[in-house]
Amino acid sequence: MMNNQEKKQFFIGLYKRLKALESENFLEYPWFLYNYAKISNRVLELGAGCGHSTIALLFGLEENNGHLWSVEFNKENVDICTSLVNEVKLSHLWTLIAIDDTKLRCELSELDLIFIDTSHQYHHTLYELEYYHQFLKDTGTILCHDVLMPEAGVNNAILSFCFRYPEWKYRIYDSVPFGMGEISRGILLSIYINKIPFGS
Numbered sequence: 001m002m003n004n005q006e007k008k009q010f011f012i013g014l015y016k017r018l019k020a021l022e023s024e025n026f027l028e029y030p031w032f033l034y035n036y037a038k039i040s041n042r043v044l045e046l047g048a049g050c051g052h053s054t055i056a057l058l059f060g061l062e063e064n065n066g067h068l069w070s071v072e073f074n075k076e077n078v079d080i081c082t083s084l085v086n087e088v089k090l091s092h093l094w095t096l097i098a099i100d101d102t103k104l105r106c107e108l109s110e111l112d113l114i115f116i117d118t119s120h121q122y123h124h125t126l127y128e129l130e131y132y133h134q135f136l137k138d139t140g141t142i143l144c145h146d147v148l149m150p151e152a153g154v155n156n157a158i159l160s161f162c163f164r165y166p167e168w169k170y171r172i173y174d175s176v177p178f179g180m181g182e183i184s185r186g187i188l189l190s191i192y193i194n195k196i197p198f199g200s
Contacts, residue, residue, distance in 0.1 A: 002088075007034070007059055010088070014052055028176045029145075030056035033115065036143060040112035041066040044135070046101045046128055047118035048072035051084040053145075057115065058090045067093055069108060073100045102127060111136045117145040122153025122160075129161040129183075133168075141184045147172055148179030158183060 002010065011030050033053055037043055037060025048054045048070040057068050072078050078098050085091050097104065101118065114136060116128050125144070133142060147155045155172075158181050162168045173180045 001062055002059070010055070011052065014055070014084070025175065026177060029053075029180075030059075032173065032176050032180055033057050033143070034060040036113055036141065037061050037066070037068075038063045040064075042108070042111045043068045043113045043115065044106075044108060044111050044132065045070040046114065046116045046132065048081045048096075049077055049117060051077075051081040053115060053117060054081050054094070055084055055088060055090075058085065058088065058093055061093055062090060065093070066112075067095065069095045069097060071097045071099060071101045071104060073098060101132075106132065106135055108135050112140055114140070114142045115145075116142065116154075120146050120149065120152035120154050122157050125154050125157035126160055129157060130164075133161075133165075139184075139186055141182060144181040144183070145176070146178045147181040148174060154181065155179075 008027065011027060015026055030052055033056040037057040040061065041064060043057055043061060043066065045054060045057060045068060049072070054068070054070050060066075061068055070081065072081060075098075078096065082096065085094050102124070114132055116125065118124060118128065129142065136142070144154050144158060146152050147158065158170055162170050162183070167185050168183050169185075171182045173182065
C-alpha cells in the first residue's frame with residue numbers, strides 16, 4: 001500500500017500525463033474523494049472519465065478492503081481506467097461496468113457512497129440522482145462534481161432532487177476545483193479537513 005506522499009506523487013504524475021494541472025489546488029479533488037472512500041466499504045462511481053477519480057476512490061477503499069463499481073461507456077476512457085487500475089495493482093477491489101448509466105439495471109445494494117461525474121446535463125444528472133439513490137444505505141452519501149460550473153446543470157439537478165425529496169440535505173465544497181456537492185439524508189459528513197492534500 002502506498003503512503004500518502006507516494007499517493008501525492010502518483011497524482012502529480014497522473015495529472016501531468018493528462019495535462020490537467022488546471023489550478024493550484026488540483027490535488028484537492030482526489031484528496032476529497034480519498035477521504036470519503038476510506039470510511040466507505042461499497043462505492044459506485046458513475047463516470048470514470050480518465051481515471052483520476054477511480055484511483056482516488058480505490059486508494060481510500062484499499063484501507064478497509066472495500067470495493068468500487070465504476071460505470072463508464074466511453075471505450076477510450078475504459079481503456080485508460082483499466083490501465084491505471086492495473087498500474088496501481090488494485091484491480092481486485094474494482095469492477096468495471098462498461099455501459100451507459102441510463103441503461104444499467106442496477107443490482108447493487110447497501111452502498112455507502114455514490115460519486116457522479118458524467119455528462120453534467122440537468123436531465124441526465126437528475127435521472128442519476130432519482131434512480132441510483134435507492135441503492136444507498138440510509139446513511140449513504142452522494143457526491144457530485146462540477147456543481148459550480150455555470151454551464152453545467154449539476155447544481156440545478158441537485159436542487160430539484162432535494163426539492164422533491166426534502167429529507168436530503170445539500171452542501172457545496174468550493175475548495176475542490178469546479179465545486180463538489182455532498183447530498184445526504186442524515187447529517188452531512190464533516191470529515192473533509194481543508195489542509196494540504198496527502199499530508200505534504
